Amino acid sequence: MEKENYTISVxxxxxxxxxxxxxxxxxxxxxxxDSMTASVSEIKGVFxxxxxxxxxxxxxxxxxxxxxxxxxxxxxxxxxDDETIYQETALFKIDSKLLFEERQIQNVIKESxxxxxxxxxxxxxxxxxGRRKEVEALYDxxxxxxxMQFVRSGRISxxxxxMHISALLExxxxxxxx
Amino acid sequence: xxxxxxxxxxxxxxETVRITGAEAVIRCLLAEGVDLIYGYPGGAIMPxxxxxxxxxxxxxxxxxRHEQGATHAAQGFARTSGKVGVAIATSGPGxxxxxxxxxxxxxxxxxxxxxxxxxxxxLLGSDAxxxxxxxxxxxxxTKWNHQVTKAKDIPEVLAKAFYIARSGRPGPVLIDxxxxxxxxxxxxxxxxxKGVRSYKPVPKTDPQTLEDAAALINAAKKPxxxxxxxxxxxxxxxxxxxxxxxTGVPAAWTILGLSALPTxxxxxxxxxxxxxxxxxxxxxxxxxxxxxxxxxFDDRVTGNLQTYAKQAKVIHFEIDPAEVDKNVIxxxxxxxxxxxxxxxxxxxxxxxxxxxxLQEFKDYDAIEFEKVIQNELHPTKEGLSMAEVxxxxxxxxxxxxxxxxxxxQHQMIACRYAEFTKSKSNITxxxxxxxxxxxxxxxxxxxxxxxxxxxxIIGDGGYQMTIQELGTIFxxxxxxxxxxxxxxxxxxxxxxQELFFENRYASTEMTNPDFVKIxxxxxxxxxxxxxxxxxxxxxxxxxxxxxxxxxxxxxxxxGNVFPMIPTGASVSDIRxx
Numbered sequence: 001m002e003k004e005n006y007t008i009s010v011x012x013x014x015x016x017x018x019x020x021x022x023x024x025x026x027x028x029x030x031x032x033x034d035s036m037t038a039s040v041s042e043i044k045g046v047f048x049x050x051x052x053x054x055x056x057x058x059x060x061x062x063x064x065x066x067x068x069x070x071x072x073x074x075x076x077x078x079x080x081d082d083e084t085i086y087q088e089t090a091l092f093k094i095d096s097k098l099l100f101e102e103r104q105i106q107n108v109i110k111e112s113x114x115x116x117x118x119x120x121x122x123x124x125x126x127x128x129x130g131r132r133k134e135v136e137a138l139y140d141x142x143x144x145x146x147x148m149q150f151v152r153s154g155r156i157s158x159x160x161x162x163m164h165i166s167a168l169l170e171x172x173x174x175x176x177x178x
Numbered sequence: 179x180x181x182x183x184x185x186x187x188x189x190x191x192x193e194t195v196r197i198t199g200a201e202a203v204i205r206c207l208l209a210e211g212v213d214l215i216y217g218y219p220g221g222a223i224m225p226x227x228x229x230x231x232x233x234x235x236x237x238x239x240x241x242x243r244h245e246q247g248a249t250h251a252a253q254g255f256a257r258t259s260g261k262v263g264v265a266i267a268t269s270g271p272g273x274x275x276x277x278x279x280x281x282x283x284x285x286x287x288x289x290x291x292x293x294x295x296x297x298x299x300x301l302l303g304s305d306a307x308x309x310x311x312x313x314x315x316x317x318x319x320t321k322w323n324h325q326v327t328k329a330k331d332i333p334e335v336l337a338k339a340f341y342i343a344r345s346g347r348p349g350p351v352l353i354d355x356x357x358x359x360x361x362x363x364x365x366x367x368x369x370x371x372k373g374v375r376s377y378k379p380v381p382k383t384d385p386q387t388l389e390d391a392a393a394l395i396n397a398a399k400k401p402x403x404x405x406x407x408x409x410x411x412x413x414x415x416x417x418x419x420x421x422x423x424x425t426g427v428p429a430a431w432t433i434l435g436l437s438a439l440p441t442x443x444x445x446x447x448x449x450x451x452x453x454x455x456x457x458x459x460x461x462x463x464x465x466x467x468x469x470x471x472x473x474x475f476d477d478r479v480t481g482n483l484q485t486y487a488k489q490a491k492v493i494h495f496e497i498d499p500a501e502v503d504k505n506v507i508x509x510x511x512x513x514x515x516x517x518x519x520x521x522x523x524x525x526x527x528x529x530x531x532x533x534x535x536l537q538e539f540k541d542y543d544a545i546e547f548e549k550v551i552q553n554e555l556h557p558t559k560e561g562l563s564m565a566e567v568x569x570x571x572x573x574x575x576x577x578x579x580x581x582x583x584x585x586x587q588h589q590m591i592a593c594r595y596a597e598f599t600k601s602k603s604n605i606t607x608x609x610x611x612x613x614x615x616x617x618x619x620x621x622x623x624x625x626x627x628x629x630x631x632x633x634x635i636i637g638d639g640g641y642q643m644t645i646q647e648l649g650t651i652f653x654x655x656x657x658x659x660x661x662x663x664x665x666x667x668x669x670x671x672x673x674x675q676e677l678f679f680e681n682r683y684a685s686t687e688m689t690n691p692d693f694v695k696i697x698x699x700x701x702x703x704x705x706x707x708x709x710x711x712x713x714x715x716x717x718x719x720x721x722x723x724x725x726x727x728x729x730x731x732x733x734x735x736x737g738n739v740f741p742m743i744p745t746g747a748s749v750s751d752i753r754x755x
Contacts, residue, residue, distance in 0.1 A: 013376050017313055017323065024318045065500035071322040071342055074376040172375040 001056035005034070006078045007086065007157045008064060010049040011041060011165050013072040022049060022073075025066045031055065035088075035154030043165055046074065052155045075168055079159050086157035090135045091117070092126040092142055093149035099124065102145055112138045123148055194367045199329030200225035200360040203293065204233045206336040209368045212264050214255065214625060216240045216248035220268025221308060223295030225360035240621070240654060243646035245272050247618035249279020250644070253288045254622030257605045258580060258630075260413065262289040262343050263622060269296045270308030273354070274315065278612055280350045281319040285609030286434060287411060289348035291339050292316075299327040299356040312354050321349030329362035333369070341371035346379025347498045348411060381499055383514035383522065390510045391493045392526035398467035398491075400535045401427045402458070404450050404479070407434035407608075408472015408497060414517035415439070415601045418471065421520045426531040428539055430458035432473050433589075434608045437598040441577060447539045451479040452743050453590040456550075456752060457542030459743065462487050463750040464538075471495045472516045475505035476609065485748035495519055549754045550740050555595065561734035562710060564588050564663050568595040570717040571633060571661075579631040580605060582623050584616035584640035587669035590739045592635045602627075614643030620658045621650055631659065631721065638664040638690050648700040651726050659720050660702075660728045662693055665735050673738045697728035708732035 012018050019038065026033055034052040041048040053060065060078045067076040096119065098105055109116070114128040128138050135152060197205070203226050207215065217239060219227045230239050242248040245267045252263030263283075267276055273294040283290045297306040313325050322342045326335050332355065339351040395401060409418045415438050422429050422439075428447040429439060439446050448455030450462065462468065468490040473479070480486045483505060494501075494508035495516050502511040512519045554565035568591060571579070577597030582605040583589040589606055598604060605623050607615040620634035641662050651658055672686040697704035703723060707716040713731070720729045743752045 017317060017325075020314060020317050028318065062500075062504055065502075065504070069498065069500045071374060071377045169375060172373070 001058050003054050003056055005052060005054055005081050006057075006060045007081070007084050007155065008049075008051040008053065008060065008067070008076060008078045009157065009159065009163065010051065010067055010076045011074040011163070012047050012049065013074065014045065014047050015072045018070065018072050019049075021070050022051075022067060025063060026053075029063070031063070037154040037156055039156070041165070043169070046165065046169075050155060050157050075163070075165060077159065077163055079157070083161065084157045084159050086131070086155050087129050088132055088135055088153050088155050089127065089129045090139070090150065090152040092128070092138075092147055093123050094126060094142065095146065095148060096120065096122055096124050098145050105142070105145055108138070108141045112141070114138060194365045196363055197366045198225065198229070198360065199332050199355065199362050199364065200229045202329060202332045202364070202366045203336065203355065203360070204229045204237060205366065206333055206368060207264065208233070208236060209370070210262070210336075210340045212237065212262070214238045214240070215264040215266055216242055216251040216255075216622065217266030218242060218245050218248055218268070218272060220272045220295065222269035222297055222357050223266065223272070223293075223360075225357065226266065226293070226295065240625070240650060242618060242621075243649045244644065245275035246278050246614065247621075247644055247647045247650065249276050249283070249290065249292065250612075250615050250618035251622035251625075251650075252290050253279060253283050253286075254582060254605055254619030255626040256288050256290055256622070257619075257626070258602050258623045259626030260602065261626070262291055262340055264291050264293070266293045267295070268308065269294060269312070270310045272308075273310055273312035276352070277315060277319065278610075280316055280352060282607050282610040282612045282615065283350035284319045284321065286607065287348050287407060288350065289343040290350040291336075291343050292350060292352045294352065294354045295360070296325065296354045296356045298358045300358070302327075302356070312352065316352045319350070320352050323352040323354070325354040325356070326359050327356045329359045329364040332359065333366060334371075337369060337371040338374060342374065342377065380497060380515050381513040383512065383519055387510055387512045388519070388523050388526060391512050392523055394467055394491050394493060394510060395425055395427075395469070396528045399532075400465045401425070401467040401469065401532065402461060402465040403427050403429040403469045403471055404432065404458075404462075404473055405429055405435045405438060405471040406432040406473025408495070408516050409435060409438040410601055412472060412497070412515045412517040414472070414515070414520055417517055417520040417524070419443075421524055421527070424524060424529050425527050426529075426536075427469065428458075428532070428536055430454070432476070432479055432608070433593045433604070433606060435473060436593055437603040438601050440599050441597045445536070447536075448543075449594060450749075451476075452481070453594065453739050453741065455543070455594070456546035456741050456754065457539040459741070459749045459752045460542055461538060463489065463748070465490050467491050467493065469493045469495070470506070470508075471520070472497070474498075474501045477505075480505060481743045481747055481749045481751075485750070546741065546754065554591075561737075562708070562713065562731060563737060564591040564733050565595045566710070567661065567663060567713065567717070567731050567733070568592055568635070570714055572597045573714075574717055574721045575631060575633075579603070579633050580623055580627060582606065582616050582620040582632060582634045584634075584636040585611045585613045586637045586640060587665075587673065587737070587739050588635055588637045588663045590670075613640035616640060617644045617660065618647045618650070620660070621647060621654070621656060624656050624658050633659045633661060635661050635663065637669060638662055638666060638688060638693075639668045641693075645696065648697060648702060652700045652702055655725070657725050657727075659723075660697075660726070661720070662728070662730045663733050664690065664693065664730055665733050665737065666690055667735060669737070670739070672736070676736070676738070678744070693730045694728070702726045702728050704728040704730070706730040706732065
């Protein structure tokens with residue numbers, strides 16, 4: 001089966017050990033993560049991991065099954081890229097004197113829809129949010145001038161379809177009362 | 179006992195009492211109905227042991243001779259009693275010594291709660307004496323684990339631990355408790371766990387899948403069942419029997435499913451897998467419907483998946499959604515506890531007899547009997563076979579016993595030839611293949627079923643991995659019968675060396691001690707046989723003996739277990755020699 005990018009969204013109870021448990025599932029199967037982001041979710045007290053992997057659908061189904069099996073995982077979903085809205089953020093730290101010495105760099109910044117986050121006499125920091133390709137394009141343009149530091153976040157992603165976490169949690173409460 | 183229990187379990191019926199975390203651990207165990215635990219003391223768990231001293235008439239602690247023994251004993255207990263086994267150990271090496279047993283319980287779905295002491299919370303992360311990250315270490319091999327650093331969390335966490343260990347597909351849970359949390363006083367109140375919102379132990383059964391499955395069953399001409407431990411764990415033996423008797427479907431077992439159906443049942447067609455029976459392996463690739471009931475298509479069962487039952491429709495009765503389509507794609511997956519799903523499907527299936535199809539199994543049986551079984555059970559050549567030892571046990575016990583086997587040739591032989599009349603009677607390390615399992619597991623198996631005969635069948639290799647548990651057997655005065663089948667080799671590895679490594683016997687020959695003297699050193703009655711004419715009497719004497727008993731049987735040195743499916747081969751390529 002053909003390999004594709006999949007975004008796995010894992011809704012969990014907040015638990016220190018869970019990150020370890022989830023990463024162990026990938027480790028055991030020799031699967032490299034493209035990225036992994038942990039954050040709060042739309043529900044109070046519920047956390048979410050957003051994991052990007054490249055694999056076949058058959059594989060990703062099994063992985064999601066193993067993730068959902070973990071006690072503190074409420075629900076896990078997987079989506080193809082076209083089923084989600086997704087972004088990454090990158091920060092570029094650049095020598096401030098380049099702004100004056102390399103006039104072209106100002107045009108690059110303007111055209112890229114990047115934001116200048118901070119400017120000091122020594123350096124300025126540029127923030128770019130977008131798809132991986134857009135971030136990479138900007139990287140390619142700035143890299144020849146010399147980057148003092150570069151960092152890119154993992155993907156964050158929102159699915160087009162509903163993820164019924166609240167309903168799931170409510171149904172648990174109902175079952176418990178019943 | 180009754181009066182004592184009532185007097186000492188204040189705080190279990192919603193009442194609050196001020197006690198230490200250590201005492202809370204004991205009270206939680208009592209509230210969960212635990213009256214027996216296995217363990218080994220040490221620095222970080224001493225407060226709990228101090229409380230155990232006070233509660234010793236309500237909570238029996240068995241001091242094993244190694245923490246690994248404590249986990250296997252807890253497993254043996256869980257497997258024969260159906261209850262949660264409990265093992266307890268100190269931090270550091272105490273905790274790491276539990277890991278093999280935990281991994282074994284995880285892969286064989288055995289309900290177990292392990293409690294470990296941990297260094298004081300102010301020392302966590304400082305590489306303190308006997309500090310080890312047992313949460314990190316045990317994560318991949320536990321169903322759930324948790325570290326407690328505050329006494330007030332103990333009741334809720336332990337309640338959750340027992341709930342998780344025993345519900346759904348059972349498994350091991352480890353709770354690590356820092357020493358300061360054991361000393362700390364708090365207001366104790368115990369409430370049993372009724373649910374965890376992120377955890378659904380038993381998935382809902384879709385009624386449509388029952389209809390679809392029944393339609394496939396009713397239409398099948400050559401249906402076959404492979405059943406596993408799910409039948410035993412789900413306590414579904416009666417429902418399973420009713421189901422196969424109505425549908426007339428031949429049923430084969432995995433080694434963990436063994437004893438769920440009496441060996442002599444006319445629809446019991448034997449064992450599948452690497453050293454299973456000829457018929458069920460061959461016919462897996464000829465059936466038109468394969469029903470997997472409470473089993474997970476382990477590679478030792480399926481051989482090469484690319485050539486496994488490709489011609490058949492597959493129905494998978496399963497409690498764990500992660501097992502469905504993991505190794506074999508199911509045409510219909512019936513989710514739920516097999517006790518419920520089998521009961522629900524029963525009215526939907528038609529009554530049938532598949533006599534011609536069943537005859538095919540019998541025909542293969544006849545071939546296997548002539549080529550393998552006859553020579554194994556009734557050998558004429560010199561040198562005792564492992565199988566004739568099992569036959570002699572069958573003849574004395576009539577299949578009423580519990581067999582605890584270790585790992586290797588003797589295990590396969592025990593599973594192939596032992597007869598069983600009752601469920602929960604075959605205790606062995608299936609998924610993990612843990613040598614050293616049997617002796618400590620037999621301790622727990624006996625304590626979980628005191629009214630039954632427990633016979634441990636062990637090889638000379640595995641026996642020496644946990645031989646020190648003879649001390650536990652002696653101290654507890656447990657009437658466990660221990661049979662060591664001594665071939666002075668690590669027999670299964672030697673067999674592979676013979677078959678696949680051109681007889682290069684690298685480090686498989688063993689120079690053994692005098693096992694009889696060792697047993698006697700532990701004040702255990704012991705005997706050795708090496709001649710066929712003495713075997714029957716020796717087995718009879720062992721079974722009759724009132725107390726622990728050790729029997730060494732010197733068997734043929736280079737015997738092989740057949741049939742055999744070589745690793746990576748298809749089930750239909752099963753070899754008889």
